[in-house]
Each structure stands twice: as C-alpha cells, then as structure tokens.
Amino acid sequence: MKVLNIQRMSTEDGPGLRTTLFVKGCPLKCKWCHNPESIACESSIEWFFVRCMGCNTCFESCPTGALKQGQDGILWSEEKCTRCFKCEEVCPTGAIEVKGIDMSVDELFSELIKDKAFFGEDGGITLSGGEICIQYKEAAQLLEMLGTEEIHRALDTCGLCQWEHLNTLLPHTDLVLYDLKLYDLQEHIEWTGADNKLILENFEKLCHLREQGAKFELWVRTPIIPDATDSTENIKALAEVVRNRVDRWELCAFNNLCVDKYERLGSQWEFLDKPLMRESEMEFLLKIAESTGAKNVLYTGRTRMEE
Numbered sequence: 306m307k308v309l310n311i312q313r314m315s316t317e318d319g320p321g322l323r324t325t326l327f328v329k330g331c332p333l334k335c336k337w338c339h340n341p342e343s344i345a346c347e348s349s350i351e352w353f354f355v356r357c358m359g360c361n362t363c364f365e366s367c368p369t370g371a372l373k374q375g376q377d378g379i380l381w382s383e384e385k386c387t388r389c390f391k392c393e394e395v396c397p398t399g400a401i402e403v404k405g406i407d408m409s410v411d412e413l414f415s416e417l418i419k420d421k422a423f424f425g426e427d428g429g430i431t432l433s434g435g436e437i438c439i440q441y442k443e444a445a446q447l448l449e450m451l452g453t454e455e456i457h458r459a460l461d462t463c464g465l466c467q468w469e470h471l472n473t474l475l476p477h478t479d480l481v482l483y484d485l486k487l488y489d490l491q492e493h494i495e496w497t498g499a500d501n502k503l504i505l506e507n508f509e510k511l512c513h514l515r516e517q518g519a520k521f522e523l524w525v526r527t528p529i530i531p532d533a534t535d536s537t538e539n540i541k542a543l544a545e546v547v548r549n550r551v552d553r554w555e556l557c558a559f560n561n562l563c564v565d566k567y568e569r570l571g572s573q574w575e576f577l578d579k580p581l582m583r584e585s586e587m588e589f590l591l592k593i594a595e596s597t598g599a600k601n602v603l604y605t606g607r608t609r610m611e612e
Contacts, residue, residue, distance in 0.1 A: 306328055306407070306408055306409075306410065306413060306440050306443045306444070306447075307328055307329040307330065307346065307348070307405050307406075307407060307440065308326065308327070308328055308329070308405070308406055308407070308408045308413070309327040309328055309329050309340075309342065309343050309404055309405055309435065310327045310404075311324065311325070311326055311327070311416065311417070312324070312325045312327065313420060313423075314423075315431070317605075318431040318433060318459065318461060318482065319429065319431050319457075319459035319461075319480055319482060319524075320427045320428070320429075320457070320480070321424060321425060321426070321427030321428030321429065321457075322423055322424060322425065322427075322428040323424070323428050323429055323430060323431050323459070324417055324420045324424075324429075324430050324431075325430070325431045325432075325433050325461075326413065326417065326430065326431070326432050326433065327340065327343060327433050327434065327435065328343075328432070328433070328434055328435050328436075328437055328439070328440055329343055329345065329346055329347070329348070329404070329405040329434075329435050330343070330344075330345070330346035330434065330435045330436060330439040330440070331343055331344045331434050331435040331436045331439075331463065332436055332439070332463070332465045332466070332499060333436075333463055333465060333497045333498060333499055334497065334498035334499075335486070335496060335497045335498075336496055336497075336533070336575050336576070337496075337528065337530045337533060337559070337575070337576050338563075339560070339562065339563040339566075340434075340435070340563070340566070341563070341566055341567060341570060341572070342404045342566060342570060343434055343435040344435070345383075345405075346435075346439070347383075347388065347405065348388055348390070348403055348404060348405030348406070349381070349383065349403075349404045349405060349570075350381050350386075350390065350392065350393065350401055350402065350403055350404065351401070351402050351404055351566075351569040351570060352378060352379040352381070352400060352401055352569055352571075353399070353400045353401075353402065353569060354378050354400075354568075354569075356398045356399055356400035357378070357379070357398065357400040358397070358398055358400075360397065362395045362396060362397065363379065363392035363395065363396055363400075363401055366391040366392055366394070366395045367391065367392055368387070368389065368391070369385045369386065369387055370382075370385060371383075371385035371386040371387075372392060375571065377568075378571075379401075380571050381570075381571060390403050410443050410446045410447050410450070413447055414447060414450045414451065417430055417447075417451065418451070418454055418456070421454060421456060424456065424457065427457075428457065429456050429457025429458060429459060429479070430451055430456055430457070430458055430459070431458075431459040431460070431461055431482070432444055432447070432448065432458075432459070432460055432461065433461035433482075434461065434462075434463070436462060436463050436465065436466060437460060437461065437462060437474075438462055438466035438467075438470045438471050438474070439466070441466075441470040441471070441473050441474060442473075444460075444474055445473050445474050445477060448460075448474060448477035448478060449477045451477075452477055457479050457480070458477060458478055458479050458480070459478070459479065459480040459481075459482060460474055460478045460480070460481050460482065461482040461484075462481065462482070462483060462484070463484045463504070464483055464484060464485075464503070464504035464507045464508060465499060465501075465503055465504050466503075466507070468506070468507055468510055471507060471511075472510075475514070475519070475521060478521050479520075479521055479522065480521060480522040480523075480524065481511060481521055481522070481523050481524070482524050482526055483508060483511065483523060483524065483525050483526070484504075484525075484526055484527070484528075485504070485505075485508065485525050485526075485527055485543050485546065485547070486501075486527060486528060486534055487501065487533075487534055487539055488501070488539055488542035488543050488546065489538075489539065489542070490502070492539070496530075496533050496534070505546065508525075508546065511523055512550045512551075515550070522552045522553075523550075523551045523552055524551060524552060524553040524554070524555065525547055525551050525553070525554045525555070526554075526555045526557055527540075527543060527554070527555070527556055527557065528557045528559065529556050529557060529558055529559055529582055529587065529590060529604070529606075530559050530576070530579075531559055531576070531579045531580070531582070532579070535559075535582070535586070535590065537590075537593055540556075540590050540593045540594050540597075541593060541594075541597050543594075544593070544594045544595075544597035544598060544599040545597060545598070547594075547599050548598055548599060548600070549598070549599070549600040549601075551600075551601060552601060553601050553603070554594065554599055554600075554601055554602045554603070555603060555604070555605050556587060556590055556591060556594070556602065556603070556604040556605070557604070557605050557606050558581065558582045558587055558604060558605065558606030558607065558608055559576075559579065559581060559582050559606070560581065560606055560607060561574075561576070561577070561579070561581070564577060580609055581607060581608055581609035582606075582608050582609070583608055583609055583611055584608040584611065585611060586608075587604040587606075587608055588604075590604070591603070591604050
C-alpha cells in the first residue's frame with residue numbers, strides 16, 4: 306500500500322483511542338483540504354524550514370534539477386522529479402521528508418497491532434486517506450487480518466468510489482465514517498473538483514444495507530467551512546438526506562492547523578485568513594439540522610471566543 310502516515314493516539318477518527326492509517330491518493334481536491342499531501346497517488350516530498358541548515362546537498366544530489374531555491378525556501382517540481390528521493394537520503398538534518406512509502410499488508414499488520422494494548426474496549430484502528438477505497442484490495446486484506454485480533458475497525462471514506470470497491474470492505478468493517486460535504490451538485494464541483502452523484506448514491510446503498518440488517522455502524526461527517534459548506538441551505542439539504550438513518554452525524558468545525566503543510570508544499574492555502582467558527586454558529590447549524598428531522602447530531606472541534 307502507498308502509506309502516507311500512521312498516526313497514533315488519535316481521538317478524532319472514531320470511538321476511543323485509535324491508530325489511524327493514512328494512505329495516498331484522493332479523487333477529490335477540496336479547496337479546504339487539511340491533508341493536501343494526501344491528494345496525489347504518487348509519492349512527494351515536503352521541506353521543513355526549521356530543520357534546514359542551507360547546505361544545498363539536496364540540490365547537488367538531484368539528477369533532474371527538480372529542486373531549486375525559491376524566495377521563501379526550497380521549491381520542488383513534481384514534473385521533473387523521478388521519485389528517486391536521493392535528496393531525502395543525503396539531507397543531514399531530515400529537512401526533506403518523503404510523503405508516501407510502500408508497505409506490504411503484512412508489514413502494516415505487524416506495525417498496527419503493536420498498539421492493541423492501548424485501545425481498551427472502545428478504541429481501535431481506522432483506515433483513512435486520501436481515499437482508502439483506491440487501495441481497496443489491500444485494505445480488505447488488512448481489515449480481515451485485524452479482525453482476527455478482535456480489533457475494532459473503522460473505515461473513513463469520501464464516498465467517491467465504485468460501490469463494488471466499498472462493498473468489498475464492509476464485511477470486515479465495524480464502523481463507516483462517511484463524508485457528506487455539500488448537497489448542491491454545482492457547489493460540490495466548485496469546492497471539491499467533482500460532482501456528488503456517486504457519493505449520494507453510495508450513501509443510500511449503505512443505509513439500505515443497514516436496513517437489511519448489516520451490523521456496521523454509520524457515522525456521517527460534514528466539515529463546516531466558512532463561506533463554503535456552512536450555509537443554512539446546505540445543512541438543511543444534507544439533513545433531508547441523513548434524517549434518522551445514521552448512528553451519529555458530526556458537524557466538524559473548521560480549523561486552520563494545516564497552514565504549515567501548504568507552506569511546506571510551496572503553495573498558499575485559500576482559507577488562510579478565515580477565522581474559526583463561533584460556538585453560537587455551530588449551535589445554530591446544529592439546531593437547523595435537528596429542526597429538519599436529523600437525529601444524533603452533534604458538533605465537534607474547537608471554536609473561537611464570542612466577541
């Protein structure tokens with residue numbers, strides 16, 4: 306599998322204390338994306354300014370000139386890079402990191418079960434992205450192996466995938482974390498780069514399976530992004546879809562913790578100047594969702610002080 310990161314002691318990717326496996330590759334390009342390094346399927350590099358000693362060893366090691374000095378630091382050309390990553394090998398301070406390493410299913414299983422003692426009764430392992438369904442065959446193998454250890458398994462998906470791929474994972478999944486970002490098709494295209502027809506169709510199929518007796522839990526998560534997903538109309542429309550058919554619907558308050566990632570990738574984040582949501586704004590959207598008929602709704606994330 307093309308692995309981006311293994312994050313331990315996570316409390317935001319399902320119940321309890323969890324270890325989250327993040328993989329590379331996503332079919333969406335959300336303008337607010339908090340993991341921009343996960344979008345491309347191919348491996349990439351990040352440059353960490355605070356570690357760099359300016360020795361230029363990375364420039365000298367690059368056979369194609371994919372690295373160059375920019376005004377604010379090292380710039381990486383994805384087009385010129387051959388993914389030899391000699392730059393990471395020679396960097397004496399670890400200022401250059403490769404994002405996206407290949408690991409076998411057996412290697413991942415051995416690494417992930419190291420944390421079993423920390424999960425307790427409620428925690429477990431979450432497979433996330435990017436989009437985990439892009440690597441569905443390997444993900445299914447891994448989930449099945451984790452099931453033999455009686456570890457709670459969660460699957461985090463944006464829903465933009467072939468139903469057959471998602472359905473392959475469900476027999477080995479205890480919880481599905483499903484993103485519903487925007488209901489309006491044109492707004493979804495504008496903000497994420499793709500339409501939401503398949504996402505909504507797959508959600509309906511998940512709900513139908515549960516109605517037929519499927520045992521997996523279903524949580525919906527909606528990022529509340531200022532001037533993008535936070536409109537009353539959007540929450541009302543999504544509430545009509547969610548209704549009382551899920552175990553939990555999280556309205557996830559916007560945060561700006563990803564700013565450094567965009568800087569390391571040499572790009573600027575479109576939402577750089579957007580403030581955190583106020584508690585009153587999140588409470589308002591919560592009431593809108595409930596008044597439209599949605600059940601089991603809550604909001605999560607940090608909010609800013611009321612003025």
